[in-house]
Amino acid sequence: MPQPSWKVNEIFYSVQGEGKHTGMPAVFVRLAGCRMNCPFCDTKYAAREGVETDAKQLLARLAAWPAKAVIITGGEPAEQNLPALIAALKDAGYEVHIETNGSIDADVSRADFVCVSPKKYVSPAMLKKADVIKIVVGQDTDLEDLRKYYAYENAKTQIYLQPESNKQENIDLCVKLLKNHPSARLSLQTHKLANIR
Numbered sequence: 001m002p003q004p005s006w007k008v009n010e011i012f013y014s015v016q017g018e019g020k021h022t023g024m025p026a027v028f029v030r031l032a033g034c035r036m037n038c039p040f041c042d043t044k045y046a047a048r049e050g051v052e053t054d055a056k057q058l059l060a061r062l063a064a065w066p067a068k069a070v071i072i073t074g075g076e077p078a079e080q081n082l083p084a085l086i087a088a089l090k091d092a093g094y095e096v097h098i099e100t101n102g103s104i105d106a107d108v109s110r111a112d113f114v115c116v117s118p119k120k121y122v123s124p125a126m127l128k129k130a131d132v133i134k135i136v137v138g139q140d141t142d143l144e145d146l147r148k149y150y151a152y153e154n155a156k157t158q159i160y161l162q163p164e165s166n167k168q169e170n171i172d173l174c175v176k177l178l179k180n181h182p183s184a185r186l187s188l189q190t191h192k193l194a195n196i197r
C-alpha cells in the first residue's frame with residue numbers, strides 16, 4: 001500500500017508567536033496550498049510551492065530539534081490528508097497542534113490542540129472541534145457577523161481576537177471589542193513585533 005505523503009512548503013523551528021501558546025518553542029510544518037485566497041494573507045508563498053514529503057522524511061527532519069511540539073499550519077492543512085499526518089506525528093510521540101481556517105470538516109480527533117481561524121467560509125462542525133477560535137479583525141471586519149462566533153464559546157473553546165497585521169487601528173478595535181466581551185482574549189502576532197523567525 002502506498003505510504004501517505006504531504007506537499008510541504010517549509011519546516012522550521014521557532015517560537016509560537018500568537019494565540020494561547022504564545023512563547024512555546026515548536027517545530028512548524030507548513031503545508032502547501034490554500035484555496036481561500038484572503039487579501040491579507042501573510043503566507044501567500046505557501047499557496048503555491050511545496051515538496052512531496054512522507055512520514056519518514058518528515059520525522060527525520062523533526063529529529064534535528066529538541067522540541068516535542070509540532071504546529072501543523074499552512075496554507076490550509078485540511079486540504080491534504082491531515083488525519084494521516086496527525087497520526088504519524090502522534091505515533092512518534094509528538095504533541096500536535098493544528099492551525100486551520102476550518103473550511104473543511106477534517107478528523108482532528110487525535111490532535112492535542114486545534115485552532116480554527118475562520119475566513120470567508122467555515123464549517124460549523126470544525127468550530128465545535130476548536131480549542132481556540134481565532135478571529136482576525138481589521139477595519140473591513142463585519143462586527144455583527146463576528147459576534148456569531150461567540151455562540152461557540154464553552155469550557156473547551158475560547159475566542160481570541162487578533163488584530164490584522166498588528167496595525168494600531170486594528171489593535172484598538174480588538175481592545176474595544178474585548179472590553180464588551182471580556183471572556184475573549186487578545187492575540188498579538190508577537191513574532192512579528194519581536195522579529196522572531
Ligand code: SF4
Pocket residue numbers: 034035036037038040041042043044074075076101119
Ligand atoms: S485561509 Fe489563511 S493561509 Fe489561506 S489564504 Fe487565508 S490567510 Fe492565507
